[in-house]
Amino acid sequence: MTINNIRNEEFGSEESCVNCGSSQLKRELQRQAFQYGTGDTAVKLTAEMPVYTCLSCGYQFAGPEAEDARHEAVCRYLGVLTPQEIVAIREHGALTRSQFADLTRIGIASLKRWETGLLFQNAANDELVYLMVFPDNVARLRERDHHHQINLQSLSGAPPSQRTSRRRLRFRGRCLGGNETVVQQAMQWQLRVYA
Numbered sequence: 001m002t003i004n005n006i007r008n009e010e011f012g013s014e015e016s017c018v019n020c021g022s023s024q025l026k027r028e029l030q031r032q033a034f035q036y037g038t039g040d041t042a043v044k045l046t047a048e049m050p051v052y053t054c055l056s057c058g059y060q061f062a063g064p065e066a067e068d069a070r071h072e073a074v075c076r077y078l079g080v081l082t083p084q085e086i087v088a089i090r091e092h093g094a095l096t097r098s099q100f101a102d103l104t105r106i107g108i109a110s111l112k113r114w115e116t117g118l119l120f121q122n123a124a125n126d127e128l129v130y131l132m133v134f135p136d137n138v139a140r141l142r143e144r145d146h147h148h149q150i151n152l153q154s155l156s157g158a159p160p161s162q163r164t165s166r167r168r169l170r171f172r173g174r175c176l177g178g179n180e181t182v183v184q185q186a187m188q189w190q191l192r193v194y195a
């Protein structure tokens with residue numbers, strides 16, 4: 001085991017030597033490479049791993065945080081939030097794990113696994129967690145009544161996809177009997193108009 005890129009040193013720790021039991025340990029951060037994935041998709045990543053050297057017997061071993069450091073490096077590689085960031089976002093909203101799970105409808109067990117670095121959240125869940133950093137999004141979810149439908153007519157912005165709008169036009173055409181606005185809108189979007 002070679003030691004390079006030593007960033008800091010700490011003497012004395014709650015850890016004890018796995019070889020002789022001495023608590024006189026020197027802790028160093030060491031940049032180590034590791035492989036993530038298998039086969040063609042395998043990549044080589046690096047992470048700052050804590051390495052302990054026993055001052056009594058000279059034995060060297062990786063600290064228990066090594067796994068966390070590796071997990072964090074993989075999160076960076078995948079472009080998802082790290083466990084620490086997830087906890088920070090949840091605490092920023094002053095939410096307990098259970099409150100956060102209730103609001104987002106993310107399973108509390110999953111949330112716990114992401115926060116403790118046992119599992120990686122998928123990209124969609126990562127986006128949802130990310131949005132929770134904004135207090136107004138938390139407020140919106142708090143106010144959401146799952147038993148009421150969204151008023152689609154109140155939605156504005158870009159035209160919906162062709163498939164959606166065609167379906168909606170057919171529906172409206174029947175209900176509204178050739179509403180002018182709907183026809184004009186349909187021509188603007190170059191859709192077929194159902195009379």
Ligand SMILES: [Zn+2]
Binds near residue numbers: 018019056059
């Ligand atoms: Zn030792």
